Amino acid sequence: MFWETLASSKAQYLGIIESLANQGAQAVILGCTEIGMLVNQAxxxxERLDTTYIYA
Structure with a gap:
């Protein structure tokens, strides 16, 4: 595997997503290709909008 994700990085992103949802966000845009490898829809x-898939 060429990349490794840290549990702390994933937790930080999930915390940000939760904070945005608590403020009323209905979806988040993953505007960097690496974020999609870190945070899964599950x-x-x-709802996460992964720009890597959108652009492809």
């Missing part, structure tokens, strides 16, 4: 109930 990790959150907030």
């Amino acid at each position: 990790d959150t109930q907030v």
Whole structure:
């Protein structure tokens, strides 16, 4: 495997997503290709829009 994710990094992103959802966000845009490798849809109930897939 060429990349490794840290549990603390994933937890930080999930915390940010949860905070945004608590403020009314219905979805989050994953505007960097690496975020999609870190946070999966199964990790959150907030819809994630992965720009890597959108652009492809």
